[in-house]
Amino acid sequence: MTDDGIVRHFFSGFIRLHILYHAAKEPVFGAEITEELIHHGYRLSQGTLYPTLHQLEKLGYLQSQTRVVNGRRRKYYRATASGKRVLNEARGKLHELVAEVLEDHNRDFQTTRRKRHDAGTEPKL
Amino acid sequence: MTDDGIVRHFFSGFIRLHILYHAAKEPVFGAEITEELIHHGYRLSQGTLYPTLHQLEKLGYLQSQTRVVNGRRRKYYRATASGKRVLNEARGKLHELVAEVLEDHNRDFQTTRRKRHDAGTEPKL
DNA sequence: GCTACGATATCGGAAACCGACATCGAGATG
């Protein structure tokens, strides 16, 4: 099993995007997000989740509204216009990442590294 | 383009995956990675890149080999078996994220109009 | 020697991370 504590560095951005995405779709609150993320295989402690939400709100990507549901106080977050803009920017990057990492396994390396003039001397390991 | 300085938190994981992916495909060195990432729209300073590479090597995901090319000392990195395992784990998560965030791209603007509808009641999950 | 330059490495203050712990608040119970 891969150690989640270490691998987490790879996924903190993924988690934020999950949050932004859901908040763009409908109002969401903290505990609900935690469950949703667990369902996706992420573990996000409260000590990370809530500061993250506060941060995203402070940055203007989310906006909150407190409601009482079933006798419990919940803070619902939804994405602002600015948050949706970031989400769209992320979609672009996500698309590129997927194109590389998921899709063309068999194709040749076609990025700009060939612009370097030292090609022939690269090691083949 | 939105402010990269703020948005960066979303993408640090993306960057690590780009690195892992390329290192799994062929040996890569720091300065080359920087160019590659710039081409994808990321900005990664040397003060972040090299510690990140050291970290990934220390974790056992990368393994380095120093070579001299065109009179320059380069440290080539390639992914280890463990690194490839993490990469595959990331592929799974990436797939899920894409399924959510990219697939129903068209629906995310109409939700803004629902404001009156769910006032005082529990918003639909 | 020493200079040029590509490439790697470090430093330090600020920010993020996260497990553990603390607090809040509406309803139920009596």
Added chain:
DNA sequence: CATCTCGATGTCGGTTTCCGATATCGTAGC
């Protein structure tokens, strides 16, 4: 109406990460 319950939000502190600026390293050419 005091207290308990429990879902939910919030905070703390030590550790790790971030990153611009700066330093160092190493080879070729002189």
